[in-house]
Amino acid sequence: MKILITGSNGLLGQKLVSLISGNEALQLIATSRGENRLPTGDYVYESMDITDSAEVDRVISKHAPDAVINTAAMTQVDQCETEKEACRSLNVDAVKYMVEACRKAGSFFLHLSTDFIFDGEDGPYDEEAEANPLSFYGHSKLDSEALVKESGISWAIARTVLVYGTAHDMSRSNIILWVKNNLEKGNPLRVVDDQWRTPTLAEDLAQGCLLIVEKKAEGVYNISGKELLTPYDMAMKTCDFYGLDKSLVSRVNASTFSQPAKRPAKTGFIITKAETELGYKPHSFEEGMKILSNQLMVK
Template sequence: MKTLVTGSNGLLGQKLVKLILDEGNHRLVATARGTNRLPIPEDKYIFQSLDITNRDQVLEVIAQHKPDVVIHTAAMTNVDQCELEKEACWDLNVTAVQHITEACELNNAFLVHLSTDFIFDGENGPYNEEAKANPISYYGESKLAAERILGESKIDWAIVRTVLVYGIAHDMSRSNIILWVKNSLEEGKEIKVVDDQLRSPTLAEDLAKGCLLISEQKAKGIFNISGRDLLTPYEMAVKTAEFFNLSTATMQKADASTFTQTAKRPPKTGLLIEKARTVLGYEPHTFDEGIAIVSKQIASR
């Protein structure tokens, strides 16, 4: 099977590339805007620079490589940035999906598309795959619009909805709640952590595994791929502090109204993953196990 991954320089893209190469059953084409930042020698795969907002480039690259599966991870995911830069958000999260969908139709490729819990308003979470979407941010609106493009297309597709992805990029270029809490408490900083929002935090390796299971089975439809625990960020922070034996004396509970954020956040999301477990055999780590995995990765760097 030949698999093409977009956004290969990103956190999920990095984890997918490693997982796909470790599995050994795929010919891999990794794509990203600009140069290749993966630490893996290019003799093991093909890297192709790709601007997903450029229709001609998308059509050309996918026609050239003719993948059996496209796993589309590239997106603008900074929720506040999407609110401030709506045109760029729409280009990356919606128009680009139109280009990729068109290319998949022309080349008979199966499309796995990444979406988000932020398509929901957070009033009645956690959500299953049939729940009614009602985004309260521009980011959520853009991701829901992308889902509708697939739903109205003629291609075979899967939508992967996920939540609060955490993990370590090879170059430590991205922070996450574990790193932020660990570093802040080690430095004795006073931090406020939200305790009135609920999420099901997702280890990047688990999300990559879910995407690969879908692509190998060419399982059609919508799948929730997230962690198994429903936690507030404060609870995640406490678990992190306990794992690293750090004092929580400088950590305070806060509600979302304490923070000034450009975009609204849904209060209670989280995703129910029974479908993924039953249909795909997906089984994610607990958040405690995820902290241990991240800890080992931090130590190795």
Template sequence: MKTVLVTGSNGLLGQKITEKIINEGGVNLVATSKGINRFPTEDRYVYAEMDILNAEQVREVIEKYKPDAIIHTAAMTNVDTCENQKELAYQLNVVAVQTLVSLCETYNIQLVHLSTDFVFDGEDGPYDELSAPNPLSYYGKTKLMAEEVIKNSSAKWAILRTIIVYGIVSDMSRSNIVLWAKGALEKGEPLKVVNDQWRMPTLAEDLADISLLAVAHNAQGVYNASGKDMMSIAELVYRVADFWRLDKSLITEVSGATLNQAAKRPKKTGFILDKAMTELNYQPRSFEEGLRILDRQMKSTIS
């Protein structure tokens, strides 16, 4: 049985990978994150505290547990924060990857790395894996730099590019666009939502699935790993409102230019998913199915 080490295990994707491995088995999990473990149980896996900026600690943990594969989910993903804190973004999104790549080369470990649609400028989405990147934001630039570090290494690697990940964790500590929209509309708060940016939102469970499929298949190369439904951000929020029967009159559509955000966003990304579906048997759920899964999880969390 393979041993898989996950970075950023306290994050949304990290917790979904932990949950899937606990429920289905198949691999030995070493969950790692900065600080204490936030996952509700500690059965059937090992947790090790690991700060990806502490190269010595990273080396010690990897040498101790000798993983066959590392799924690298930890990153600085807030696009505007990356724009405003470039040095920290560089350290977290590029230097930490250099550390992991070096160790993967030394110990012959497969690296499964999470990347983003923000490596593209959004001028001609949806994109396939061979499309030329051209990031608009510093976040996108750091994620592209990390991809180049990986591609130029002698490590075994797979890069999974994804788009707007949504889902819930047990303590509801991780927000995302679906939970934000639902929460605001339930409180009767007016929302300004952009209608000139298009994405393919990704259920966290689906992303956990393909992360582990990449390990199981010894995947090599770049794979698109998003949801399968394309929609504008405004349509996404309207669909959240419809699903939970919330007041759509609170939603105002605006153009991205009016929001005065620190970082530029690509207009239309989206992915062609044929490669992941054919080679890795990736089967993403529809957006409606994703919302139904969230709804069930929320009800079981409350009860």
């Protein structure tokens, strides 16, 4: 099976490269904008700007993959609010180009989406819940979902929540590293305790995506962790894991911080469908911290 992924330099893209290139039954074409920032391995790399329709068509037509996994997007919620044109270009227009290229190549298309399509009034959510985005980012992802659903091609959508993990070049932080690095320096932290999420280990999300593609399982799937936690809960668990000083962490309301984009209060996902139909089995948050910690020791 030949799989092409977009956004291979990103966190999820990196985990997919590692997972797929290690499988002898799979051929991988990794694509991202600019140079490959990952070690070379048993895969082909192609530079591809997803906002360039001709380039998308050329690369997908050239390789004619059995499946395309689109991990590329503008995901910084506040940046999307202040740079709406760029957000629309990356999160909506680019998806239109990929859908068209997949139609021509006969490729299965897996698109990544988010819990931010919901308003947070009634979480955790299943796949049938009604969307109501609060931010421009959420609207862009919901619009891209509609494009995929109405495309007439073979498709799936993997929705996820608050992805954490370690990037190859340590270019990405996450709540665990943020808490660990600051408390080790003795820096006090204010952490929100009135927003709830089901945090997702990047390796788990990659595994969920691969399960969808291998089965060509059409439709929407929630791929996240199982535990409903606040950022404050995650900070406390990080303190317990690393033996850090909890007295440095203050719990605050989200209203303490002034941010351009509005966040949903309580999202999180019900993942029963992915568990039963795909055999998806996510790690606990503690298990995820252990995996992350082991990776940090290797770096």
